[in-house]
Amino acid sequence: MKQDSRLSATLHVLLHMADRGAAMTSEELAACLGTNPVVIRRTMAGLRETGLVRSEKGHGGGWTLARALVEITLGDVHRALGEPALIALGHRSENPQCLVEQAVNAALGEAFAEAETLLAGHFDRVRLSDLAADFSRRFDERRQAHAKHDQAI
Amino acid sequence: MKQDSRLSATLHVLLHMADRGAAMTSEELAACLGTNPVVIRRTMAGLRETGLVRSEKGHGGGWTLARALVEITLGDVHRALGEPALIALGHRSENPQCLVEQAVNAALGEAFAEAETLLAGHFDRVRLSDLAADFSRRFDERRQAHAKHDQAI
């Protein structure tokens, strides 16, 4: 199954925006992901409508966060992207006449709903500030590793 | 995201096979799903290798269950299909250099793993006999509904 990486990409972009502190153009953000600026604009359109980010045209324009990282959950971003399906498996047909298929749909549907609820709940509990904190931790770790390395030389 | 319906289709097919009690041809099974016999053979190939079903060529040939329904879990079927991905979302890149992306991957990876574990665990606890029982229940319900309807006439 070809996987949907829009959530991953968007989180990446939002953290870079927060790190920068100033407006970033689609081109800059696209460079962070190694993709095309139009992909950024298209993906961010939903976030703009939901009020997570703002965009400005012209000189000095670009994208800025409309809320603090601590006020944005992964769930917010997922919803802003249009709530793409979380589960890669699906039913062969919805509302089948065949009773066998109805039983299959019921069993799988229950399992899918359970996993989806768990994942969506998890998304609602994680804030972008949590990711930023993890980033800082990794940053410090790398810095210390480099210092150790320099010392060894 | 285009969803993978192989698990759904395979469960449907296996229950029909159990219901029949005798060998069923790819053509018959394909008719149950409204698809092509070759799709059945391709999908069932994994189940044959895993020892869930047997296939016979020639006259009177076709597919038969190699185990009782109570001895087959949804997890067995999922594994026999090659363990297709359960989660529709993915990372933008594996093993990124960018620390931001590493933090994103860590957060999402944890969430995905949690949901995947739950779903896989669920699959391992549900047996095909459970689905067959649910089918029987639905069958009886429909029969009673019809009886009631006939009575009203």
Next chain:
DNA sequence: AGTCATGTAACATTGAAAGTTACATGAAAC
């Protein structure tokens, strides 16, 4: 006016599932 940036339509590319065609292989029936 010129430049920079977003907004968006229109199209091409990609990748995996699903569907199809064709034919080889093997087993039963005649």
Next chain:
DNA sequence: GTTTCATGTAACTTTCAATGTTACATGACT
């Protein structure tokens, strides 16, 4: 033994959504 029926499998085509690209209109700053 040859005809018929069934699987086994390769090699395509189709489908569909994400992703990538091109082109151009719109608006804002200099």
